[in-house]
Amino acid sequence: MKYFLAGDIGGTKTLLRLDHPRSTMVDPVFVKSHSSQAYPSLVEIVTEFIAAAQTQLGMEIEIESACLGIAGAVIDGASYLPNLDWHINADGLAQALQIPNLKLINDFTAIGYGITQLRSADFQTLQTGSPRPNAPIAIIGAGTGLGQGFLVHNGTDYQVMPTEGGHADFAARSTQEFELSRYICRQKQLDRISNERVISGAGIVAIYQFLRDTSNLSENPDLANVVRLWESAPETAVDPAGKISALAIAKTDPLAQATMQMFVSLYGAEAGNLALRTLPYGGLFVAGGIAAKNLPLIADGTFLNAFDRKGRVSNLLTHIPVHVVLNPQVGLLGAVAQAACL
Template structure:
């Protein structure tokens, strides 16, 4: 039996999980706690407090998934003064092996540990266990990555695919591109500016300013509050969540049109990723947004735009496509990564 420590480290909150593993591939959770990241000057005292409460021996291995870039096993969190270094963490925590990975790389490992109830199938396709696996996830940003079979295991590769150019396909999307270029005075628009939480708001503002649909007073006030709080790290409102909820309830035409355009762009970008990798091992839609707007993702709009790739349509119709419902997939992935150290 091996004791492992997994962590999902974010600028706002951190989740720590202690698990044990044996010869079996399953990981059994021993203890789990959530903390406000800003309440601690560094990760070390947080882990020490966690292990003290768990009242167990020091874990042999640890993996921490970081919301930000990881370079040579070091990471600086965007919204915290923390600077994490795996060698320092090993010494100060007394853990033999510590590694840091990007949070979306952790999602890559995590899909390997999901059960059927953690997934919703959008397209069964023709599964090939030897083929690559692709992951894409819209949340705060747009994560993308892939896995390649290496013997009995998979090797996980992170990418910056969310920063490729946004490729408009319709007259409305061309107008959206021009709107974002002018609004932000920039030379290019990444797909992340459209397919993400900030993308939902950007699409809403575009449709509002073009007067394509009337704005409800309630949502208008929430959006204005968000706009007035520009520059703050923590805002008092979440307009993307409100817009998504209104679209699901069909209570606001502007929100409905916003989410229609968002889902179309999301499906198209997932299809772009699938064309580059041909992931017959499965394409997994992770991130925080998809489970919250699941009925909209399940409509024909997402998969129609996924497969609408001209002569390559027949290739994409054979790719299994799943929505990840388990929001702890990154924490599961960190534990799997720790087990492999």
Template sequence: MLVLAGDVGGTKTALALAQGGTIIERRVFPSAAYTSLEALVSEFLGQRGKEISRACFGIAGPVSEDSVRTTNLRWVVEARSLERTLRVPRVTLVNDFHALAIGITVLPASDLAVLNDSPSDPKGPWVLIGAGTGLGEAVVVHTGNGYEVIASEGGHTDFAPRNELEIDLLRFLLKRHERVSYERIICGRGLVALYEFMRGRSPEAESSAVREEIARSSGDAAPIISGHGLAGDDPLCTQVLSLFVSIYGAEAGNLALKVVARGGVFIAGGIAPKILPKLLDGTFRSSFVAKGRLSPLLEATPVKVVLNSDAGLLGAAALAARLAL
């Protein structure tokens, strides 16, 4: 049985053919280069649509009645339209973090990095949060038949500043946006916004070398900022990355509190593996556990980083395979 799996994001879309839970072919496409998901998948499949039994796509956006308007793309994706265009008997759409949650359940320990080493309650709910083009969140609860995934758009909740610096950050962002959510900060573009904010506070702190590097970056300054922040060779980038990770940890702690995530917290998305040394240096954990009277609860909550970039694809493939049973 051949199934088609997709992990559809605002920046890139990963597609895979899988058999028996194993990915046998995989390609990554720039999402914005295509007018629709149908066009992108058609290029990947060629003439192989009739060979595929089922398909499942994890898509960054809220799914309702087998349809989703993507959050960071101008796509409207409909399952029935995909079935007709691709000649696949059944297509299912789920939120990308729904697929990711299923994928996490099959990952080996070697695909996870530990940020907070505490015992996990095997019956407790667990959560995942991940920054990339946007900020995804989901909640997973145990049932008598396995797991129930509750997809969430929690990344779009209102940003809550914790100190004078973050209050100034909120004021800075309100000049650009009518409303400021966590996703405005904890994502690739958010990292750039933080750099611009911190540079505005101390213009003399920006090095000419980094400024010129950013000018040559074709509009994607986030890897430059994070790279220098990780290397510690530029004070401004180092401060920016620390602020980014601190706010990331605070929101992860907020999510854990909302469901008392005794089963653990998983940090996913494309950014986390790239900045893993910074996540491991204590900055993230310090903000994660700083919850006043509830700090002991967070200190006892396990936190792990998902290192496998194919976790969402694996989850989508598993869901597609279930549909064929």
């Protein structure tokens, strides 16, 4: 039997999945996660994955097609992953792995296609809105960076339109947010900042530093130590963002709570900006690792208040369905769907 391969290739983790035409989205043939940093290239990971799959299945397998979502820009079938120093070329990879049909797509494009595969249990609705059949769908996702995109219906199915909206200029809504942008510019020696500088894991830490240095809120000694270690050695120390959000959820640290409230409000406001640009009455989906891991904070009303608060056109936003994606494999689902079509 011929199989198809799907992958979600990131700087930290590579997740691969094997399916055949009779597989279902919830019942793959074989799935395995690999540490990306432990391998010199993607060829070694896929080769090891195929060998492990053959051992488990007790038979030789032939892969007819593959689609791999890459955490980097894909241009003319090639991509470079700076965190791994990997150069990936679709034609070269197909030849090395002897896969006749192989396609590389951006990881956020894969998430876009994965959205169309989600079941109701895979997301939580923040705003029911008034959904319309075949209307545009928008996606936004904060994690290491900030991804944005949208889907349009071509009369048969949805097509993903990737964007680089995360790198658009950050727009402050208040004096405090303007001071935040000035603070980050001074700290990073920049002349402008993008949305990604504040709406991302790094953005959480930047907001924390800003409030620490400009407000009267005192620091938790344990968290202060984590942040100081990260400031002195960001490449090797533990990222403080997770600790900040955990203390905010536990409501045990006023500075962490203020940090996350500001972050979630900024996230909701930018999601609302994306909604104004695309009018996604098919739904706006909040993906990325931060939203699902901080669902109590995303769902407490702060996000939606900022999302809907758009002055004279606020009524347009209240009719847009807003969902938080809970399935961490949404990108892999999109790659599966694309691999099956090759």
